[in-house]
Amino acid sequence: MAGDQEAVRRVEELRALVRHHEYRYYVLDSPEISDSEYDRLFRELQTLEAAHPELLTPDSPTQRIGGAPLAGFHQVRHLEPMLSLANAKNEDELRAWHARTMKLAQEAGAELGDLQFVLEPKIDGLAISLRYEAGKLSVGATRGNGEVGEDVTQNLRTIGTVPLAFLPGADPVPPVVEVRGEVYLPLEAFSRLNEQRIAARESTFANPRNAAAGSLRQLDPKVTASRPLSTWFYGVGNVEGEFFERHSEVLDWLKKSGFRVNPEVRLARTLPEIEKGCRWWEEHRDRLDYDIDGVVVKLDSRELQAALGAVGRDPRWAVAYKFAPSTAQTRLIHIGINVGRTGVLNPYAILEPVEVGGVTVGQATLHNEADIQRKDLREGDMVILQRAGDVIPQVVAPLTDLRTGAEKVFRMPEDCPSCGTAVVRAPGEVAVRCPNPDCPARRVEAVKHFVSKAAMDIDGVGDKLVERLFQLGMVKDSADVYLLSAEDLAGLERLGDKSAANIIGAIEASKSRPFARVLFALGMPHVGSENAELLMRRFGSMDRLRDASAEDIGQTPGIGPIIAESVFDYVHDPRNLSLIARLAAAGVTMAAVEGAAASAAGPLAGKTLVLTGTLPGLSRQAATGLIERAGGKVTGAVTAKTDYVVLGAEPGSKLDRARELGTELLDEDGLRRVAEA
Ligand code: IVH
Numbered sequence: 001m002a003g004d005q006e007a008v009r010r011v012e013e014l015r016a017l018v019r020h021h022e023y024r025y026y027v028l029d030s031p032e033i034s035d036s037e038y039d040r041l042f043r044e045l046q047t048l049e050a051a052h053p054e055l056l057t058p059d060s061p062t063q064r065i066g067g068a069p070l071a072g073f074h075q076v077r078h079l080e081p082m083l084s085l086a087n088a089k090n091e092d093e094l095r096a097w098h099a100r101t102m103k104l105a106q107e108a109g110a111e112l113g114d115l116q117f118v119l120e121p122k123i124d125g126l127a128i129s130l131r132y133e134a135g136k137l138s139v140g141a142t143r144g145n146g147e148v149g150e151d152v153t154q155n156l157r158t159i160g161t162v163p164l165a166f167l168p169g170a171d172p173v174p175p176v177v178e179v180r181g182e183v184y185l186p187l188e189a190f191s192r193l194n195e196q197r198i199a200a201r202e203s204t205f206a207n208p209r210n211a212a213a214g215s216l217r218q219l220d221p222k223v224t225a226s227r228p229l230s231t232w233f234y235g236v237g238n239v240e241g242e243f244f245e246r247h248s249e250v251l252d253w254l255k256k257s258g259f260r261v262n263p264e265v266r267l268a269r270t271l272p273e274i275e276k277g278c279r280w281w282e283e284h285r286d287r288l289d290y291d292i293d294g295v296v297v298k299l300d301s302r303e304l305q306a307a308l309g310a311v312g313r314d315p316r317w318a319v320a321y322k323f324a325p326s327t328a329q330t331r332l333i334h335i336g337i338n339v340g341r342t343g344v345l346n347p348y349a350i351l352e353p354v355e356v357g358g359v360t361v362g363q364a365t366l367h368n369e370a371d372i373q374r375k376d377l378r379e380g381d382m383v384i385l386q387r388a389g390d391v392i393p394q395v396v397a398p399l400t401d402l403r404t405g406a407e408k409v410f411r412m413p414e415d416c417p418s419c420g421t422a423v424v425r426a427p428g429e430v431a432v433r434c435p436n437p438d439c440p441a442r443r444v445e446a447v448k449h450f451v452s453k454a455a456m457d458i459d460g461v462g463d464k465l466v467e468r469l470f471q472l473g474m475v476k477d478s479a480d481v482y483l484l485s486a487e488d489l490a491g492l493e494r495l496g497d498k499s500a501a502n503i504i505g506a507i508e509a510s511k512s513r514p515f516a517r518v519l520f521a522l523g524m525p526h527v528g529s530e531n532a533e534l535l536m537r538r539f540g541s542m543d544r545l546r547d548a549s550a551e552d553i554g555q556t557p558g559i560g561p562i563i564a565e566s567v568f569d570y571v572h573d574p575r576n577l578s579l580i581a582r583l584a585a586a587g588v589t590m591a592a593v594e595g596a597a598a599s600a601a602g603p604l605a606g607k608t609l610v611l612t613g614t615l616p617g618l619s620r621q622a623a624t625g626l627i628e629r630a631g632g633k634v635t636g637a638v639t640a641k642t643d644y645v646v647l648g649a650e651p652g653s654k655l656d657r658a659r660e661l662g663t664e665l666l667d668e669d670g671l672r673r674v675a676e677a
């Protein structure tokens with residue numbers, strides 16, 4: 001029937017379209033159409049298939065979710081065993097593996113100069129094997145004992161990155177092929193899943209790998225479908241008809257056939273290149289949104305792989321260079337409280353020291369009370385610690401299964417732990433504050449901020465020294481720092497005459513820091529270095545800022561009414577006015593260097609600079625201000641006349657041009673150095 005023929009044609013067309021868009025979305029992470037357009041195609045396919053059930057096939061994209069819960073998993077024998085990997089726990093072991101591999105390759109008749117290796121991130125997930133027959137997924141299994149695994153096909157189908165069929169670009173399409181890869185749970189999804197489980201009073205997962213394994217081994221595929229699992233594919237098992245000469249060709253073929261292949265894969269020829277690659281990942285693993293526990297180094301030639309064979313389950317042609325685990329378990333002994341300079345009470349975790357990601361950790365921040373409640377962290381809990389995406393370790397979740405009942409639920413104190421004043425909770429804010437401006441903890445923190453590198457940059461006066469000076473009653477606020485003498489300091493423990501003199505020199509030098517720095521150093525609520533820069537540009541001096549109304553301050557580009565109000569309040573509070581007056585009397589800058597006269601003598605007088613990319617600590621506007629105040633000029637294009645190109649993250653084509661012309665490049669620190677020289 002013509003109608004049926006039309007249906008067959010349209011079903012095929014829709015499947016190809018849906019597959020293509022799934023591939024763009026899941027594998028390339030680069031969709032071409034909106035979610036609703038995709039949904040429309042998907043629903044049209046579902047409707048057509050419902051009207052023509054005879055056309056339904058298991059590789060149709062509509063068949064991802066479905067199937068009734070199983071009573072248990074069947075066993076599947078892998079056509080080719082799933083091997084394991086020998087570990088190299090350090091660089092010596094990596095070198096030994098390389099030397100042995102070179103020797104074996106030579107004995108197998110290889111030309112050593114031609115050897116090539118492939119470096120792949122070692123995904124800390126769960127190995128899977130997908131069998132495709134004529135390009136269609138037939139069975140998906142876990143590794144099991146390497147020979148026989150569990151049939152989890154129903155569950156694997158629910159993962160968007162598992163192709164149900166090869167893409168049209170697949171060439172060749174072997175009659176039977178086993179594709180090997182790793183199922184994992186992204187770190188963000190892992191934290192979220194644990195939080196949901198806590199809210200539902202379910203036990204937490206200890207790490208992303210356990211969470212991925214638990215999610216895949218579900219008898220009800222709907223549960224698996226609800227977990228945002230993903231995959232990376234890194235090889236093949238049995239291939240009917242041997243098509244590939246190199247492992248790198250396998251990876252290219254996988255990519256073309258629609259499989260997600262890790263874009264971080266690199267080729268290496270020499271041992272130094274291999275070592276460099278391994279070291280690089282050890283240092284940069286935090287950049288990834290999933291956990292890796294090492295780098296896999298593989299010999300590229302499949303002929304040599306076959307010649308080298310395996311010892312037991314470990315192939316001789318590959319090795320796993322292992323990292324220290326980036327998650328760990330330890331005891332949360334106590335939740336302590338820090339009072340910040342604005343009075344905010346910040347809870348932090350005191351932990352039984354444990355190694356995570358190669359460093360020993362004994363403390364971690366806990367953000368705020370709401371976060372502790374959401375994670376249900378209790379004093380005495382065993383907790384999961386994670387170092388990823390950020391160098392600061394995070395407490396991810398408690399291991400609720402290990403609770404004894406002796407754990408203590410945390411409550412934010414009602415009184416400031418430093419001065420005993422009743423804390424306040426502003427409506428709508430998560431933070432709890434100590435409102436007492438004389439709170440000793442607040443005062444110490446204010447001085448620590450004042451002397452810090454980003455503020456007045458008083459070299460030699462660190463947190464410890466500030467605390468000591470407070471204890472001794474030698475400093476009570478920032479202005480007192482300018483009353484210190486070399487004799488005062490030289491008497492302190494571990495500070496000799498020389499260091500004392502250096503510190504006095506640094507205190508002296510700080511008096512001439514630019515006015516924007518002084519504004520920032522005062523620590524007004526909401527005034528970070530950028531807002532300080534904006535206020536400086538608008539008002540130019542402390543006197544003018546004090547004379548301005550709140551409305552006037554709010555007219556400053558980039559400063560909203562709330563910040564304006566808070567700045568206004570700050571500069572009209574008698575205590576702050578007295579502090580400012582004492583700082584001014586000590587000789588601290590209270591006005592911007594004004595006009596062309598000063599700029600013409602500035603360190604960047606007559607220089608032309610170009611900005612490209614995002615600087616970590618300065619907005620474009622603030623950087624421009626800094627340059628102009630130092631007498632320099634900012635232009636848009638790099639030419640032979642450009643003196644410096646200031647380089648931030650993700651620089652554009654200006655960097656290429658600067659390289660061509662050999663223009664001097666500066667980072668943010670470099671810019672500050674030349675502008676403040
Ligand atoms: S290749 C013969 N490549 O590591 C080689 N494995 O410790 C067998 N894994 O069971 C595996 N990332 O689950 C290979 N890029 C990668 C990998 C990888 C993670 C896992 C895999 C394997 C285990 C061996």
